[in-house]
Structures are given as structure tokens and as C-alpha cells.
Amino acid sequence: MKDESSGHxxxxxxxxxxxxxxxxxLASSRALVAVSARxxxxxxxxTLPQYRMLVVLSEAPGNLSQLARALDVAPSTAMxxxxxxxxxxxxSRVVPVENRRETRLQVTTAGRRAVRTVNARRRRDLRAVIxxxxxxxxxxxxxxMAAFSRAxxxxxxxxxxxxR
Numbered sequence: 792m793k794d795e796s797s798g799h800x801x802x803x804x805x806x807x808x809x810x811x812x813x814x815x816x817l818a819s820s821r822a823l824v825a826v827s828a829r830x831x832x833x834x835x836x837x838t839l840p841q842y843r844m845l846v847v848l849s850e851a852p853g854n855l856s857q858l859a860r861a862l863d864v865a866p867s868t869a870m871x872x873x874x875x876x877x878x879x880x881x882x883s884r885v886v887p888v889e890n891r892r893e894t895r896l897q898v899t900t901a902g903r904r905a906v907r908t909v910n911a912r913r914r915r916d917l918r919a920v921i922x923x924x925x926x927x928x929x930x931x932x933x934x935x936m937a938a939f940s941r942a943x944x945x946x947x948x949x950x951x952x953x954x955r
Contacts, residue, residue, distance in 0.1 A: 816939070826920070830913040834905045836879040842909060844872050845881060845902050852897040881905055 807815075824839075831842050840862075847861050859869040873896060876882040881902035885895045898906070924932055 822920070826913060826916045829916060830909045833912070834909060836875070837881070837905060837909075841872055841876055841881075842906075844869070844876065845898055845906050848882065848896055849898045849903060849906050852895055854893055854895060858896060876902070 827839055827842075831837055831839060834842075837845070844858065844862060847858060851857075851861075853861075855866055855869055855873065858873075859866040862869060864872075873882055873884075877884065879901075881899055883897055883899050885897060887893060887895060921929065921932075
């Protein structure tokens with residue numbers, strides 16, 4: 792079949808519907824969650840939400856209220872997560888001398904090591920998956936992922952921390 796305006800053969804591609812794209816993103820999301828779960832599996836006692844908390848705290852130590860807001864959880868939920876992470880040795884509570892009414896939360900050396908380990912595993916696993924994408928499709932893939940990230944940022948602001 793020829794494109795009447797240019798005389799060139801038409802591309803066999805069709806433009807996917809929004810629902811088709813949503814299904815593709817959902818499938819990709821499941822794969823990314825699996826990569827995330829796999830990457831933390833070797834860190835004993837840390838769940839995906841707790842890992843996210845470690846990442847947020849490693850970027851910006853703060854108090855419980857700030858942490859709960861950053862994670863969009865209730866302070867009581869954040870407190871239970873902190874209790875578990877502190878018991879595992881990943882987080883410590885510090886009372887600043889200048890303000891004894893405030894308790895600052897910070898990631899310990901073991902917590903920082905856990906974040907680095909998980910990130911290294913995640914990068915390794917993502918590289919293995921991306922290595923299976925044909926070379927000629929990788930540019931489009933990167934552009935599509937960046938566009939998705941920008942669109943989410945426009946809708947909701949910073950949606951996730953960047954756990955390098």
C-alpha cells in the first residue's frame with residue numbers, strides 16, 4: 792500500500808490506543824517491581840517500602856513528620872517502619888543538642904551499605920534486561936521512558952526519589 796501524498800510505502804505500524812499503551816506500561820511496571828523486589832531480597836529484614844524510606848533518609852535526614860510527608864504515609868506508619876529499621880541497625884535516632892525536643896532520623900553505615908548493595912543489584916538486573924532489547928530499539932525505549940517520567944513529574948511533581 793502506498794501513501795498517496797508521498798508515493799512511499801506506508802509504514803506497517805499503527806498508532807496504539809491509550810489503552811494499549813496503558814497495558815504495556817502495566818506490564819513494564821510489573822517487571823520493574825519484580826526487579827526491585829529481587830534487588831532487595833538479599834537485604835535481610837527490609838521491605839520495598841522500608842527501602843524507599845532508607846533512600847529518602849539517605850538523601851535528606853530529617854524528623855518523623857518530614858519523612859512521613861515525603862513518603863505520603865501517616866506518621867504512625869512511618870514510626871513503625873523506623874522502629875523496624877532501627878532494630879535492624881539501618882536507622883538511628885539522634886537528639887540534637889540545640890533542640891532537645893526534636894528527634895532527627897538518619898541512615899547508619901549499615902543502612903547506607905544496604906542502599907548501595909540494592910542499587911548495585913538493581914543496576915545489574917536492569918542492564919541484563921536492557922541488554923535483551925535490540926540495539927536499534929534502545930534509543931526509542933530511553934526516549935519513551937524519559938517522556939513517561941517527565942509526564943509523571945508534570946502531574947504530581949517529584950514522584951520518587953532517585954536512588955542511584
